[in-house]
Amino acid sequence: MIDSIDLSLVNWSRGQFALTAYYHWLFVPLTLGLSFILVFMETLYVRTGDEMWKRITKFWMTLFGINFAIGVATGIIMEFEFGTNWSSYSWFVGDIFGAPLAIEGIMAFFMETTFLAVMFFGWNKISKKWHLASTWLVAIGANLSALWILVANAWMQHPIGMQFNPDTARNEMQNFWDVLFSPVAVNKWLHTTTSGFVLASVFVVGVSSWFLVKKREILLAKRSILVAATFGILSSIFVIWSGDGSTRQIVHVQPMKFAAIEGLYHGQEGAGLVAIGVMSQSEEDPENENIKDFAFRIEIPNFLSYMAYGHFEAFVPGVIDLIEGNEEQGILSSAEKMERGKYAREVLRDLKEAKAANDVVVYEAQKAKFMDPGFQDNYFKYFGYGFINDPQQLIPNVPLSFYSFHLMVGLGFFFLFLFILMLIFVMRDTIERRRGWLRLAIWSIALAYLASMSGWTVAEMGRQPWVVQDLMPTFAAVSQIDAGMVQVTFWLFAAIFTTLAIAEVRIMTRQIKLGPKDGRK
Amino acid sequence: MTVGKKLWVIILIKLFVFFVIMKWFFFPDFLQTRFDKDEERSEYVLEQLTQ
Numbered sequence: 076m077i078d079s080i081d082l083s084l085v086n087w088s089r090g091q092f093a094l095t096a097y098y099h100w101l102f103v104p105l106t107l108g109l110s111f112i113l114v115f116m117e118t119l120y121v122r123t124g125d126e127m128w129k130r131i132t133k134f135w136m137t138l139f140g141i142n143f144a145i146g147v148a149t150g151i152i153m154e155f156e157f158g159t160n161w162s163s164y165s166w167f168v169g170d171i172f173g174a175p176l177a178i179e180g181i182m183a184f185f186m187e188t189t190f191l192a193v194m195f196f197g198w199n200k201i202s203k204k205w206h207l208a209s210t211w212l213v214a215i216g217a218n219l220s221a222l223w224i225l226v227a228n229a230w231m232q233h234p235i236g237m238q239f240n241p242d243t244a245r246n247e248m249q250n251f252w253d254v255l256f257s258p259v260a261v262n263k264w265l266h267t268t269t270s271g272f273v274l275a276s277v278f279v280v281g282v283s284s285w286f287l288v289k290k291r292e293i294l295l296a297k298r299s300i301l302v303a304a305t306f307g308i309l310s311s312i313f314v315i316w317s318g319d320g321s322t323r324q325i326v327h328v329q330p331m332k333f334a335a336i337e338g339l340y341h342g343q344e345g346a347g348l349v350a351i352g353v354m355s356q357s358e359e360d361p362e363n364e365n366i367k368d369f370a371f372r373i374e375i376p377n378f379l380s381y382m383a384y385g386h387f388e389a390f391v392p393g394v395i396d397l398i399e400g401n402e403e404q405g406i407l408s409s410a411e412k413m414e415r416g417k418y419a420r421e422v423l424r425d426l427k428e429a430k431a432a433n434d435v436v437v438y439e440a441q442k443a444k445f446m447d448p449g450f451q452d453n454y455f456k457y458f459g460y461g462f463i464n465d466p467q468q469l470i471p472n473v474p475l476s477f478y479s480f481h482l483m484v485g486l487g488f489f490f491l492f493l494f495i496l497m498l499i500f501v502m503r504d505t506i507e508r509r510r511g512w513l514r515l516a517i518w519s520i521a522l523a524y525l526a527s528m529s530g531w532t533v534a535e536m537g538r539q540p541w542v543v544q545d546l547m548p549t550f551a552a553v554s555q556i557d558a559g560m561v562q563v564t565f566w567l568f569a570a571i572f573t574t575l576a577i578a579e580v581r582i583m584t585r586q587i588k589l590g591p592k593d594g595r596k
Numbered sequence: 597m598t599v600g601k602k603l604w605v606i607i608l609i610k611l612f613v614f615f616v617i618m619k620w621f622f623f624p625d626f627l628q629t630r631f632d633k634d635e636e637r638s639e640y641v642l643e644q645l646t647q
Binding site: 137140141144145147148151152155156158159160162163165166167242243244245420423424427551554555556560563564567571575578582585586 | 599600602603604606607610611613614615618619622623624625626627628634637638639641642643644645646
């Protein structure tokens, strides 16, 4: 019963999913990026025959192993939650999620773990080239397995390539390639994996800087910075490019998210991009906690229009346009969308009742509507709006979306600057004297995780209230279970994952302090 | 204990906690445990989506 859903159940279920997703993501980006850094280091070893490169590779491989071992299977918890806490959602999307998640499981399990074992235990047992091939396959496998889960996530942000079956209440995949090569999916995968490359590069630069501050493992540290900073610069450029691509898509497929991350309430032509801003209570609507104005902002004129549509005078819709509609710009009001969504739900209800009453004529007539492209484009497209009672529910948390987005972008540019600087210092051989920069690089490891988490906050909080964009709001996706049980498991997971995170940090820092196994200075 | 052994212990404990304790006691599949057939599951979700 959607109308009687306990909001505390929804909030605890959301909180639990956010908690497990954030903790899972603590481990993933380092695996994605460090695997490729290992590839480059080992390739240098195989090509040059220099044993120092082997020693460097093995040191970072140990840290990779710690992260992998502690992080492995933390993602499976989210699948448990789908079945228990989010059963309506799981059923609704089942056929779309099934294929990518099955491929992800097979790929992660077979490709990654098989070659991971060879990578760790195969030194001196197989030839150098075969070992290097295994390291390459671990890196490719890890990043390909990330593809499938990100394809599933992208479908939730932009559902395409499916047909809703009103008899089963499930979305059925019509075209696998449309789902896989959805522009949102491709950009999301590129942006997410390359952001992992940046995080891993910051990690390697940061840990290496610690060695330099301590005046230990000088050659290992310098060579590691050389590889990681180079990889970091290339990855950062790619992250900026793919982030720009993602933003251009968001403005089309999730315009409310775009307005929220930019803090744009009133749409305008030639909209300026707020580079830095501080939000305050709006004078316009002081009663609404979610409507904030800027107390301070530095704006780049017309740049938001350019970023969104490729020309400086384009109209960019704001939150108010998307709620109230804008006839001139062809934007439907939320009230109109809610009407259409309610009609689509009514048709589904009539179909269900006709089926139960064996009324073949009404049943066939209603079913035909779901197969009609006109009904799909004009009514079923807004199915989720049929659950919404107040248009205010359609506005995500604007300050959270705005700050998370700007923090992520700002830190992304900072990391690019840091990589360039560290690379110059290493190439000029002055890095050991740059104590302040070395210390900043160490602290940047925490900033890299903050940026990465902010990215997911933008993606997931910015799209609220939707769990499947425009088709299913989050509150309609939860199972009717006891909120108390969700609270219990929330705290259990909080305890388990916090223990794992502490174990990761303690084992990792101990291993870093020990340095490479042979103890050579 | 070497780091390798420590990691194996963590992996095994973690898998036990996740798959035996958490999955078994706290995360039954809502629709699978309540209904025997897919038709019943569909009906239940349709009811949720249309009321």
